[in-house]
Amino acid sequence: MNNKERFLSIYKDKITRSGSEKLLHFLEEKSDFFTAPASTKFHGSYQGGLVEHSLQVYDCLVDYLERRRVKDVYELSYSDETIAIVSLLHDLCKCDVYKTQMRNKKIDGQWQQVPTYVFDDMLPYGHGEKSVYMISGYMRLTREEAFAIRYHMGFSSSEPASQVGKAFELFPLAFALSTADMEATYFLEQIKKNSSMKNTPE
Template sequence: MDYKERFVSIYKEKIHRDGSEKLLEYLLSAQSDFFSAPASTRFHGSHAQGLVEHSLNVYDCLCDYVERNRVKTMYNMNFSEESLAIVALLHDICKVNCYKESTRNVKVDGVWTQVPYYEYEDHLPYGHGEKSVYIITGFMRLTREEAFAIRYHMGFSGNEDARSIGYSFENYPLSFALSVADMEATYFLEK
């Protein structure tokens, strides 16, 4: 099963909220490059299909994290399968249609050579996590916890005010869990 097939399978199995079908239709349409886009220009997932691959990696990491005995019993983190799928699979939907293929000159063995790379070109510069929340809520409602999780999934590596991140982590534990999963996928699975 390729990335697109796996994503669609999980999405259809786990997400049943009103409007979720329309959101999936959009992601599968010609108006979206979700399944072909990279996850970044030169860091994690900087290749075709990197965005969907990253989304699936975050989903796997998040599901593994919340299954830990300590997380369940000591931290009382118990989330629905639907919430886990929504926040993990859609946390970076803000990256849809933002990467354009281009070339740049790089010295290879002392010779300048044109190599492919991605340029970032955002036509809706609304932030990162907040843009994902904005796009998703155009199709379906999010719980407050889901919205905070997506908004602050970058954790302390983002540009947000540290007090706001701390507040989100303390009051909406899914926010912390998603941030951990995103960092694990980014820094360990997708080096």
């Protein structure tokens, strides 16, 4: 099962809210969600990186919420649908914003033209807030879901730290999603890079 197939399987199984089918149609037929990178040169900066990252965040969030301390001490509990929505769709804002350009790069001492991604957002509405805006055009989010997606960048965003902290305090799902996003970005992506380097012939 490839990443697109797995995403569709989880989405159709977990997300049944009114409007979810129209949103999925948009993702499949009217956006580059399943082929887009997750960034220009950082995590997931390759074709299909966005859907792969979204699935990684889903896995990390499911695992985080299964921890005994999270369940018994923090008493966090969310429906399968909420977990799928906030993780699979948190970076919807990255649809249709990465374009390919050719740039010169020195490879083995020779300059060569190589394709690179550049960021070109025709709907500059922010990051987390843009994802909330796009999702809300198709289906209704709960307040906690909206805040979780809005603040999933956590303290690495340009938001005032006090504002991020308040959002985490009021909506613990926002902290959980931010933690899952960082784990996927800084751990899973690094593991993949290291594995790729080990398998590259010298």
